[in-house]
Structure formats: structure tokens, C-alpha cells
């Protein structure tokens with residue numbers, strides 16, 4: 001369903017009506033001001049003292065009252081802008097978290113950040129400073145023209161012609177705005193991407209002595225930004241200021257000259273001329289507001305279209321849809337599965353295997369053949385192009401993704417540690433975290449050999465680990481990830497190159513842990529290391545052509561060339577590592 005701005009405005013109808021009613025009153029007051037001036041001047045020439053005092057009192061009190069009312073009205077209407085932008089940001093953030101994996105793979109964090117933050121433009125700049133003044137301007141224009149027609153029809157028509165001329169001229173340059181605005185937005189996304197990437201990796205910049213080049217790159221982005229900014233200013237200024245000031249002065253001069261002639265011919269009072277002189281700037285100010293709003297609408301449309309496309313795009317998991325876990329055995333089955341990533345030709349071909357409940361499967365193969373891809377298919381990050389992946393007898397496409405992922409604990413290759421406390425990191429994503437006892441947390445910390453790490457932290461489990469978790473070494477990060485997975489008490493445990501950052505002793509300890517009685521679950525282990533290959537229930541050897549061979553260690557070693565090569569390479573690496581760490585006699 002294509003979203004409309006009105007959907008965001010509708011729930012706020014009450015404050016909108018109050019705000020608009022107040023606006024109408026304050027505009028009425030302002031528009032009545034020139035009429036009071038006219039009466040005042042006419043009473044001056046007529047010498048009526050009571051009317052004079054009444055008009056002076058009105059002249060002073062009207063602006064005070066109008067200011068108070070417009071203050072309250074601004075409060076209401078600003079609040080509306082803020083609420084709309086808050087809701088837009090909320091929805092955009094939510095939609096980012098629900099985008100299909102393909103979207104996340106293609107879009108940088110910077111552009112996603114920009115999409116969420118862009119909604120601020122709608123609330124802060126547009127509604128407050130452009131849309132609301134434009135609505136007030138419509139009131140002003142209607143009331144002002146009404147009052148002017150009562151004073152004198154020919155002069156009112158002259159002012160009307162000049163106002164229309166302004167609208168026509170500015171509309172001509174307005175076409176350029178869309179193009180410039182779109183380019184400006186792309187440049188902003190580009191520079192946000194750049195900043196996000198470089199600032200997140202300052203250490204690498206320093207280590208590679210690339211500081212000067214990154215500064216030069218940043219300067220280029222600033223130049224691009226400045227160029228588009230200047231273009232925007234130029235177009236807005238020609239539109240709103242240049243044309244408007246010129247036509248307003250011309251109009252005012254003609255009104256004064258023609259008005260003077262009509263006064264001379266007794267067709268108009270002097271007071272009416274003064275009123276017209278006050279009305280002309282009001283009219284042009286309102287036209288200017290409308291112009292600004294028209295330009296603003298063009299800019300905001302670009303942002304909103306982008307946001308709506310996101311909000312309306314297909315979510316990776318429609319809420320509350322899909323099957324949930326029943327009492328089926330949690331068997332994993334790949335049946336005739338073909339898969340390649342979008343925009344890729346090669347991929348996995350005709351994958352068939354079954355991982356029985358509580359069994360252990362080892363996935364091996366050379367780098368880049370698709371071992372982690374099998375995990376992506378298992379965790380519903382992607383779906384097969386052909387064939388079927390099923391868990392507990394339910395095809396992954398039919399699962400409620402959240403329900404399925406709650407059954408899975410994953411220790412990934414590159415671990416994400418949040419800039420939150422160690423406790424929050426360990427309990428990350430566990431819905432019933434408050435029901436996990438301190439004893440269980442201690443137990444898992446012990447199992448994953450994290451005790452000495454916790455002791456080192458000044459605030460123990462409550463220590464905030466800092467940006468990039470600098471307090472944790474590679475091995476410690478891996479063990480945090482392991483503890484995090486265990487605390488989920490998952491039915492399926494996935495280890496993706498879990499020992500890659502560990503020294504041989506720790507690696508052996510963690511490997512032992514995988515076999516410990518405490519870890520009862522269906523285990524899928526992706527690893528280059530084969531030290532425990534003889535203990536697993538089955539091994540999947542992924543070949544460079546994307547096919548797999550399934551079997552047991554001894555059979556594969558004797559009959560499968562690639563596996564045999566992998567075993568030899570692993571033994572060689574093992575010997576070297578032992579040498580390096582002095583494990584040899």
C-alpha cells in the first residue's frame with residue numbers, strides 16, 4: 001500500500017484544528033490592522049477625539065493580542081511537525097530492521113542512517129517553517145484581498161495582477177529545484193557513507209598511514225556538498241527574494257501613484273492609501289511564504305518518496321505470520337537446493353543432506369565455496385532458488401522468522417560486541433532475559449572460560465565494553481559470542497569458524513566444549529580445522545563447483561580427493577602451529 005502523508009497527519013486532527021483556528025484569529029487581527037490605520041488617519045483629518053482614542057487603543061492592542069495568539073498557535077503546530085517526524089523516524093528505523101538481507105547487503109550503514117534521519121527535515125524544517133506559514137499565508141491572502149476589495153476595487157485588481165505575475169515567474173525557475181535537490185541528497189548520502197566508514201576505522205587509517213588521503217577525500221566531499229548547497233541557495237534566492245523584491249517595489253510605486261490620482265479625484269480617502277501601503281508587503285510576504293512552501297514541498301517530496309519506498313518495500317518477515325515451533329523433532333533438511341546470491345552466477349548446486357536432531361555436522365571446504373552460505377540459508381537470511389530447506393519438517397519460507405531464530409544460537413566468524421554492558425552483551429536478544437538466573441550466567445561464564453576476563457573488568461558484568469569493544473581481545477570476543485549463544489539455550493547451535501581467533505590451547509578447550517554433555521543441541525560447525533572431524537556424525541565437503549559430498553571422516557579420507565587434501569593441509573598447519581607454540585618435544 002502506497003503511504004500518504006495524510007496518514008501521518010490524520011491522527012493529529014485535534015491539535016491541527018486548534019492550531020488552524022488560532023492561526024485564523026491571529027491573521028484576522030493582523031489584517032484588520034491596516035483598516036484601523038485607515039480609520040485613524042480619517043479621524044485625524046475629521047477631528048473626532050473619541051474615535052481617535054479608540055483607534056489608537058486598537059492599533060496598540062491588536063498586535064499584542066495577535067502576538068500572544070500566534071505564540072500559542074506556533075506551539076501547537078510545531079508539536080504536530082515534531083510528532084510527524086518522530087513517527088516517520090520510528091517507522092523508517094523499524095523498516096530498516098525488517099528489510100530483506102539483500103537490501104542490507106547492498107546499502108551502506110551511512111545511507112540507511114541518512115534515510116532515518118532525513119525524516120527530521122520533514123518535521124523540523126518543512127512543517128514548521130514552510131507548510132505552516134503557507135497555510136497562514138492562504139488565510140492572509142484571502143482576508144487581505146477581501147478587505148482591499150472593500151476599500152477600492154481597481155487598486156485591488158492592480159495588486160492581484162502583480163501577485164499573479166510573481167507566482168508565474170517564480171514557478172518557471174522552480175522546475176530546476178527538483179534536480180538540484182535530488183543531487184544534493186545523493187551527495188549527502190555519499191558523504192555520510194564516507195564519514196561513517198572512515199570514522200569507524202580510524203585505527204586502520206592510522207596503521208596504513210592513510211590520514212592525509214582520507215582528509216583529501218573528505219575535502220572532496222565537502223566541495224561537492226558546498227557546490228550543491230550554493231546551487232540550492234541560488235535557486236531559492238532568485239525565486240523567493242530577487243523576483244519578489246523587484247515586483248513588490250514596482251507594485252507599491254504604482255499603487256501610490258494611482259492611489260494619489262484617485263484621492264485627487266475624490267474617489268479614495270487618504271486613510272485607504274495608507275491601508276493599501278500596509279497591505280502590499282503583507283500580500284507579497286504571503287506570496288513569498290507560498291513560494292517557499294512550494295519549493296519546500298518539492299524537496300520534501302524527494303525525501304518522502306525515498307522513505308515511502310522503504311516503508312512499502314517487502315519486509316523480511318511479515319509480523320506474526322508463518323508457522324511456529326511445534327513438538328516436531330528439530331531435524332534440518334536440505335532437499336535439491338540450488339542457490340546463488342543476487343547478481344552472482346555461481347553458487348551451491350543440488351545440495352542434499354539431513355542433520356538429525358542433536359547430531360553434529362561439520363561443513364568443510366576451501367575458502368569462498370559457500371560454507372557460510374549454507375548457514376545463511378539455514379537462518380533464513382536467504383532462501384533457495386530451487387529446492388527446499390526445512391527445519392522440523394517446515395520449509396524455512398513458511399517459518400515465522402523470529403520463532404525460528406529463537407531456536408538458533410550462532411557463534412559467527414566476526415563477532416559483534418555492542419557498546420553496552422557485558423551483561424547486556426551476554427543476554428543480547430534473549431526475550432526472557434530477566435528469568436535467567438545469576439547462577440546460570442556464572443555457569444556459562446565458567447564453561448566459556450570467561451571468568452578471568454570478567455575479573456579484569458572494573459565493574460565486572462556491569463562494565464560497558466566501549467565502542468568496538470576495545471576491552472576484549474579476539475579470543476575474548478569469540479568466547480562472549482559463545483556464551484551469548486549458550487544462554488539462549490538453543491535447539492540448533494551454529495559455529496562458524498569459531499576457533500579462528502583462538503590460540504591452540506583455547507581452541508582445543510573450546511572444541512572440547514562443543515563436545516561437552518552440557519551442549520545438547522543440533523550442532524552445525526563450519527571450520528577449516530579438522531581435528532575433531534572423526535567425532536562428528538557427518539561431514540559435508542563443499543567443492544569449488546558448489547556441489548557437496550556427504551560422509552564420515554574415514555570414508556571421505558579414503559575416497560574423496562578434496563577431503564583428503566584438506567586433511568593433509570590441516571595436519572601440516574597443526575604441526576606448524578604446535579612448533580610455533582613450542583608444543584613439540
Ligand SMILES: Nc1ncnc2c1ncn2[C@@H]1O[C@H](COP(=O)(O)OP(=O)(O)OP(=O)(O)O)[C@@H](O)[C@H]1O
Nearest residue numbers: 105341342344365366367368369370371372373374
Ligand atoms: N551477500 C553476498 N552477496 C553476494 N555474494 C556473496 C555474499 N556473501 C558471500 N558471497 C559470495 O559467495 C561465495 C561463498 O561465500 P561464503 O562466505 O559462503 O564462503 P565460505 O566457504 O564460507 O568462505 P570462507 O571459508 O572464506 O569463509 C563467495 O564467492 C562470496 O564472495
